Amino acid sequence: MRYLPLTEADRRSMLEAIGVPSVDELFRDVPEAARLSGPIEGLSNHMGELEVDRALSAMAGKNLPAGSVPSFLGAGAYRHHIPATVDHLVQRGEFLTAYTPYQPEVSQGTLQVLFEFQTQVSLLTGMDVANASMYDGATACAEAVMMANRVTRRKKAVLSGGLHPHYRDTTTTDARFIGFETVVMPPAPTGGEDLLAEVDGDTSCVVVQNPDVFGHVRDYTELGKACQAKGALLIVVVTEAVSLGLLTPPGEMGADIVAAEGQSLGNALNFGGPYVGLFAVKEKLVRQMPGRLCGQTVDADGRRGFVLTLSTREQHIRREKATSNICTNSGLCALAFSIHLSLLGEEGFTRLAEINHAKAVQLADKLAAVKGVEIVNGSFFNEFTVKLPKPAADVVEALARRGVLGGVPASRLFGGGLDDLLIVAATETNTESDMDAFATALAEVL
């Protein structure tokens, strides 16, 4: 077997050194009733690289890659162009096959990447400090709420109806089992919502998303001030990191915590994962933060170096008193995010955001010209909602048959209701002819 270096001769001599006649003897502590005498039935035996490649390629061939057709799906996962450099660097074995940097002398590469990543996330979000990443945006959102509960010693979170339903559900799952209350506002695809009316003396936080799941761009500055007056924290969720190149950063709107999805930078769609959660806070909240943190220090010779720090918050030290049970971050996805952002730089990132917005404006104009289609949004970044005369779920199936991936039906996200709403995104990857193909196909199926 190509992954196993021991030869039969090695095995024999090693058993001899151990002083046992067979490897079975090493498993003697396993209760006899549970010992299997041979390979487990119902599974194939070993295969060569070619055979595995063939079998998995056949499975992959049954999917329609988003890049092979005009594609306009967003709703928390966005198809952007990833420079070739990103994936090549990510695949360097020294990054790919290293563990969590617990031995800093031989992990300065990963640690410096994390320090730079934390800085980049702080800058993008306009916050003071960021951690070394979370599983994804949705879990970052749930962790942000739990952090707000710890900070305020209150137990009620108000969730905007514009929050991505997967983020909402991830948070309410935790609420049910971990024991806190959530006030979930109904989706408001066309209008605003009075979040402040729900804030009382028990409210730990208000969670809003910008742009929201329907694509609306909002200024939460006043809400932030009002929350502060009532002793609640403002949590701003961002599912499209590229929007931070153009929109007022959450930190400038008075966010106390930012929970975001970083997939848009450096990470492929991957059918939903792995992605990279971004988590940033105001300076004074650092010690209540979940997840890993990398900090700067000096070595025995006085040279600058980096270590994991403030680990007294974490489970491997604090056990049942930890701020979170999280052990892993999303290291390699954070690396991809960081490399992509380094390539873009200030100029590239800003322009990328501008292009995304312009593409969405172009698409909105083309779709608005289709009979029966109404653009719901007054404002948007690279994603907006359209109202259709037919159920959106049927429309996307019909579009798919015509070779267009035409957006995400709101009903799929919300589990029913909002049947006539379709959420549509455009990025730099969409050409004008893609948009025309979409508009034409849409006109045909309506």
Add this chain to the structure above:
Amino acid sequence: MSMNNQGRPTGIQSADSAVPETVTGNRGLQIEEPLIFEQDSAGRCGVDLPEVPAVASRLGAVKPRGRIGLPGLAEPQVVRHYTRLSQKNYAIDSGLYPLGSCTMKHNPRLNEKMARLPGFADVHPLQPESTVQGALELMSELGRWLATLTGMAAVTLAPAAGAHGEMCGIMAIRSAHDAKGDKGRTKILVPESAHGTNPATAAACGYAVEAIPATEDGRVDLEALKAKLGPDVAGLMLTNPNTCGLFERDIITIAEAVHAAGAYFYCDGANFNAIVGRVRPADLGIDVMHINLHKTFSTPHGGGGPGSGPVVFAESLAPYVPVPYVVQDKDGAFRLVEQAGDGPAFGRMKAFHGQMGMFVRALAYMMSHGADGLRQVANDAVLNANYLLARLQDVMTPSFEGPCMHECLFDDRFLKGTGVTTLDIAKALIDEGFHPMTMYFPLVVHGALLIEPTETESKASLDQFVTALRALAERAKSGDVAYFQGAPRLTPRRRLDETAAARKPVLRWSPVVEQEKVAAE
């Protein structure tokens, strides 16, 4: 001295081997690399983007954002930056990485290639189901492998990592008790040797954590466990093989006692790699177990993630599997159940459907090994660990009698009176070209050194490690404390001041910090 006909020396001239102070601070292949922010040049960019189409803004009434502060670099600079940084890392690709309980085994590149097929990597999670049948088939197939290997009835692929899987398992246990109207169960029992995530998970889910002591032979104290079991106990979280690298001999009796008390048995499957293909956890009486795909099934650790922590459930807990999950219709089509509805299944734990990229890698690994090869994986992992135990037991102090499973545990009794600590041994190993073993874990022995070689190490590699470790043990006993305390000396950085880092945390670069530093100097 020999020269070629151009006058270029071809022999070796000098025997002076002292390491010089260089002008640049670089040392040959070890190159100093500033932060990316310190290489900024305004207006420089590593991508070429087209002109922005001229449109009227629809951003609404938000303030346009000002300068972000991102550095500008060209592509070659970015490539060099990350290449140089990568060279400051130790990795499984570079050498033996015997971190106990972490399972640093070879990461096959076929898995990377498969995960990057456009049919997997370039598929949006919310595409119509008719366009993602292959992705759903892959999830279904991975679930079938996991259920078959563990003998379990149901599986969820949703959790993003092992600790997330633990959370999922404990939520299922809570759901089951709740469904029975049994609200009096407030405790989870966790052995002292457990990973820190176990008590953290139980506590996060609102349970009081009670520790179970270990016996002299490194296993759960069965009598102490039985004494704690009662109508207030929701479940037991046990790692098997445990973190001392030992199989819990009494596990079936433990399961029976847990079930007799009306509680559920959660197994932390972090060490499943020791028994995969040889033992099915269902046959041990386990109700629910998470599996770290990045351990047993070799998806890369990536410097700390992403992980993936599927959870398998016995019949007892199968109704509580969270959404989303894949089902197959009678006509063979795959469907994704995304809403929990009113059934006993609980709601989602993350966005979308799980760590698909990790699923592809894990299935490629499973198919490569097959049922026969996975059994050999367990055999060789256990053989390698026992070989290390046998070769080191006379110079180091094993904590428990063997055989061990996939990892062998030593404590620091062999260092007693030498002035050398477990940490010092670890740092000296670095200079010998090895990644250290896990240090000071598990907590049940003093100064723990937990060594997990994995099945992908050759005998030659193990022998070299043994030679190094034996020499270090002898050196420690000879009283050469200064050697150890100064180690490592050959790394890009020597020991780092963790106390200073925590006292005044500097968690990001900022121009202000740099200015202060200059002012202080």
